[in-house]
Amino acid sequence: MKFKSFTLAPLALAVALSACSEKQSSTQSAAVEQPKSAPVEVVVNQNKEFLDYIDSIAKDVLQRDPFSATSLGVTEEYVGQSFNDKISDMSQASVEHEKSENGRLQEALSMYDPANLSGTALTTYQLLKNSLELGESFKPILNGAFGAFSYFTPFPITHISGPHINLPRALQTEHPLTSEKDARDYISRLSAVKEEFTGLANVIKKDMEMGLLPPEFAVKGAIGFIEQFLSPSSEQHPLVVTFAARLKEGSDLSQEQVDELAAEVSEIVAARVYPGYEVLKDSLIDMLANASKNAGVWDLENGKELYQLALKNFGSGDKTAEEIHQLGLAEVDRIQKEMAAILKAEGYETDDVIGTYNKLSEEKRFLYDNNDEGRQKLLDDLNSQMANITDLLPNILVTLPKAGVEVRRISEFEQDGAPGGYYTPPSLDGSRPGIYWINLKDTADWPSFTLPTLTYHEASPGHHLQVTIAQEISDMPILRNLIWYSAYGEGWALYAEVLAKELGLYDSDAYGDLGRLQSELFRAARLVVDTGIHHKQWSREEAIEYMHGAVGGSLASVTREVERYSVWPGQACSYKLGQITILELREKARNQLGDKFDLRTFNDQVLIHGAISLPVLVEKIDTWLADQA
Incomplete structure (x- = not known):
């Protein structure tokens, strides 16, 4: 979910069975x-x-x-x-x-x-x-990354986030291209890049004056992204190639008209887009000279205060950074023991759980070929998993999603710095489905038994289910579609992985269940690593070493994750903090309601108010429980 001043994500709402629903009008x-x-x-x-x-x-x-x-x-x-x-x-x-x-x-x-x-x-x-x-x-x-309503990162430009990445992504995936007018609008947007990126370069200068400097590797990564972005000829640039392909497929324009418009786009890319990126690159080169050698925000002038605010923003409540660190260590220990039990049952050595898991992940029977055919087979398997879960959703929810979801590969030009997978929501007018993106730079990152859990997190019953249900809210203000509460949204998606287990999706798939636990272990280790980097002053290398030892996986994927946590302080904690809160609320509801507890109703109650902060969620569930009494 990408952002300038806001992190976009439509909100979630479901019908309450026993209490008044916000899907009713305010009058009702x-x-x-x-x-x-x-x-x-x-x-x-x-x-x-x-x-x-x-x-x-x-x-x-x-x-x-x-x-x-x-x-x-x-x-x-x-x-x-x-x-x-x-x-x-x-x-x-x-x-x-x-x-x-x-x-x-x-x-x-x-x-x-x-x-x-x-x-x-x-x-x-x-x-x-x-x-x-x-x-x-x-x-x-904060300066360039400040938003009136929300916080996500202290830095307006990093190796994985910022307008230099978000703008071409949005143009290629979200800008409509069904007519000549759409094409002219596309050209108009490209024409503004040089001026706006010149303004962004001045913002970066102000950030430098305030000492808001990202880690050195993040600045180098941003420069590397721009260099890769600028490497094709304008005629072969993805902004041109994708434009022509989408316009040809989605409009009634003739091939000649498409070619003429593509030629105009190529000219604008050369005359306005490339120069704008060059200006931005120069500003980042200036920043690199003074960039931080450390991975955490602790060495910024207001770093300690910034991190505590970031944790609060991402669901810490009253917990301190040290308490979150210790919670993470305890969760890592618990989950590794559950993994050991599965490995033992399958006949594997369990003295070294992660070492055994790593070897298992490298077995040929679980790997896709790292070529076009292998990548397509992986995408086909994901589509099959999404179809299977759809039939089971009535067992966990009353309100079911209507909008569709597609799985797509993250484009090659951004895959080096992109996360393993993420979700972008459907448009409110129904013209664009939800999209579950997956990074296929190296298929070895995705042993087959790890994919079901990723699907349940990013699609249904995770992000896609939550988001599409929200779009049925009759009186939800548009503004709330522009504010993303990560601890709620990511907490629900991680909770959705638990729901998949409870639906029996792993009953005959021990290796898939092992992948589920490793996914949860990954989120638990994030509590340790995020606080390690920004509170305990771990180096990038220390964080990578701990993460790789605690969760397994490829060293390259772990490195990308740690570098992400460095520039998005606190965000990595939101997944587990949100999941733990929802599970605690569910147990509270089960204890108070006894035989009257219904999982489907509870899950609807979690979604009924749309995306909300954890303190408001707790208040809403408490009110619902009081109404039931």
């Missing part, structure tokens, strides 16, 4: 959540007034962030202007606007009394209040 739910002393009419009116105000904020945001409007699939009429022909303002003035917007919105929010709100309006108020207040804390210590 007002009678349930309103204070007894407040007249119903007052609550209803304030709900509408508040949601109308939030809608106006969303339109302003989408005007400033055109790619988010494209990604969501909203209309020009809704936004109030065209957007498919524009890219975001990346200047320092835009950063300052984000900071001032944070304060302005906090002041505006204070004009509303949450006692007079209910349903979706109340939840939105709670979330925005928390998000804006956290943003206020980040304001003095």
